Amino acid sequence: MDQMHELLEESYRSQLSQLPRQEWAEYFDGPTGAWIGQQARTYQTWTVVGFLLMHHLLRVKPSDATILDLGTT
């Protein structure tokens, strides 16, 4: 699963540098999916909180990734 971690790190670093510059746009398009969407709103909550969740799960407390577990009982 090293490949997955590499992907996550790459994605996280790209968001870290891109999202503030792209004003936390609602969605993205273009040939590589990196352009701000034509009709995108800026400062979109899901973009902001998505980044914060990713930061939390990668840097603050990775074990919290089990939060979506629906239980086994």
Place this chain on the structure above:
Amino acid sequence: MKSPLSQEQLRGLGGTNEETVVAIANAHFERSLVRVRGEIVGSVAALEHPGKSGAVNYGEVFVRDNVPVMLYLLLQGRYGIVRHFLTICLELQSSAYQTRGIFPTSFVEQQGSLVADYGQRSIGRISSVDATLWWPVLCWLYVQRSHDYGFGTNQNVQRGVQLLLDLVLHPTFEGTPVLFVPDCAFMIDRPMDVWGAPLEVEVLLFGCLRSCYQLMALAQKGSMSRLLEQRLVLTRQWIQDLRGFLYKHYWVTSKTMQMLRRRPTEQFGEQQGENEFNVQPQVVPSWLQEWLDNQGGYLIGNMRTGRPDFRFYSLGNSLACLFGLLTPPSSGPCFGWCSTTARTSWPRCRCASAIRPWTWMSGATKPAPTPKTGPGVTTTGATGRVCCGFLGGRSCSINSSIPRPMAC
């Protein structure tokens, strides 16, 4: 709320180091939180952009958009907000005969009263099935995380669960365990030919039913009820049927792919076990074999009579892994395959419509063009990002743990 950071910092020009960006993001997040009846209830969809005119309804609290918000609040231990959000949503669960049991897509407080949108106010008058399916999931995750079992067994919550189950556990013309929905009924809220049994809705249904089961089991522990016992049995059966159905008709690997192309068509009666939906071999796209490239597999986007949708939906596939629909023998290959396929962008729907004629590719009709559904639109919304993070966290445990049995 006045932000503690300067305008320059808020625009991200003040520094690019990690801590600063996180602080900026947190400041934006706090600004997005709004109050209903004096208490914080959740986030608006988007903050106003200085210099641009106000959006149509981006100032409302969308249930769907608040899923990652509530998860983040749970992680921060701010349980009161999550509880208030769940309570307000429950209060707004429709009681009108034609929509009884559904939760609103969004709501807003105007002049002291709550205005909810069940689809009658939205663009194109679409209804969001996903908002309703997310509610019990969030409710169960809240109960599980906060140990507020009193909330879970609360009569209003239990009644809400039963009203919701009435929307699912009933006879249908199709006689299948899937929930049949119109186009645009979930996060893909534009006409993109995602009607029928789209993966994301069915996976959410799976998570919803599992959560409802857990909430009912909690109440059953407190006081035995014959009615509840029957609902538990029925829900459990439905979950198993749904899982079996999705594995049988949606799961595709390079091996099953070979079978799809060579199976008989026009089967009738008892002999149709191999091709129940009468899918003609020519609708199986030729890029699929090369794309799968002998590694892993995925759940296809939709299955309807003669019209499978082979597009890859990242949210549906991610949630299938997270909710325990795909268990380790399949989720491992699914992760592995995702990580080789995905690039820096994590598309909500990888739709190669710019490369191949759409109709030929999916065997479906052309999607109605709107500004948000053009070729190559890859929406990297938060849920995709979040799932990416969760997948990473979970991938370690999946790699090392033995397959876990299904919860119910």
